[in-house]
Amino acid sequence: MKSKLIGFAAVVGVSLGLAGAAHADQLADIKAKGKITAATEMHYAPFDLLVDGKYEGICHDLFTEVAKELGVEVEFLDLPWQSILPGLEAGKFDFVNAPVTITAERMKRYNFTLPIGNATVALAKKAGDDSISKPEDIAGKAVGSQKGSAQLEQLKAFSATLNPPADVREYVNIDEALADLAAGRIQAVANSMPLMGYAAVQRPGLFEMVMPPFGTPKYFGWVGTGGEDSKTLIAAINDAILKMHEDGRLKAINEKWLGTSPDLPTTMPDVK
Known part of the structure; x- marks a missing residue:
């Protein structure tokens, strides 16, 4: 299967052709074209990352398998996180294969797939920082997270319970937050547990996990447009995800990266 990678600048060129493509039988439309266009931000390792200009990660590997099950090619778009959900609503692409935290508020607006990852919030600190041994130790400290993310909102809520609250700082992407952590400009970064664990495993002399995670358990899913538009597509993707649960592909891809x-549920989680 052929996967194409195009940058943000090229989205303008394809958006006019894709606008308004979503309709009640989106799956049939995609199969007729022989291609599904999926958007993510390729700076969210281990789910999405660029290595020497090549798109890799959990979501790349999983969605490539999904496209095989659908019998279509996949074209991946690399966009800033803040533009992805608005772009989906504007019809600039077919689907979002970014790991999007499943929340009750988002479920009112979008159709989610079954969970593809664990989104529970955890902290990373600079290796050797003995001042932080548990989440509550970020009281009064500078902590970064990604602007527009559900993890940022959970960090803010947790910070409000501390005395004094943490100095919460917002970043365009998580790489920038980790760079500031490495440079000592902040004392911790909050994001999903797999993301923080991956950072610690990849750079063990630089970052360490702070356990346990905090907040209620959350999950990542992929996203289609709301209403009836993407229901046939979501159902087909869910069938592919369940097949990968059963045949071991989902497990193998996660073990490769993590x-x-x-332990991911095979039914939609109850979110509040």
């Missing part, structure tokens, strides 16, 4: 496989 060294372990999270």
Whole structure:
């Protein structure tokens, strides 16, 4: 299967052709074209990352398998996180294969797939920082997270319970937050547990996980447009995800990137 990678600048060129493509039988439309166009932000390792200009990660590997099950090619778009959900609503692409935290508020607006990852919030600190041994130790400290993310909102809520609250700082992407952590400009970064664990495993002399995670358990899913538009597509993708649960592909892809496989539900979680 052929996967194409195009940058943000090229989105303008394809958006006019894709605008308004979503309709009640989106799956049939995609199969007729022989291609599904999926958008993500390729700076969210281990789910999405660029390595020497090549798109890799959990979501790349999983969605490539999904496209095989659908019998279509996949074209991946690299966009800033803040533009992805608005772009989906504007019809600039077919689907969002970014790991989007499943929340009750978002479920009112979009159709989600079954969970593809664990989104529970955890902290990373600079290796050797003994001033932080548990989440509550970020009281009064500068902590970064990604602007527009559900993890940022959970960090803010947790910070409000501390005395004094943490100094919460917002970043365009998580790489920038980790760079500031490495440079000592902030004392911790909050994001999903797999993301923080991956950072610690990849750079063990620089970052360490702070356990346990905080907040209620959350999950990542992929996203289609709301209403009836993407229901046939979501159902077909869910069938592919369940097939990968059963045949071991989902487990193998997670172990490749995380060294372990999270226990993911095979039905939609109850979100509040």
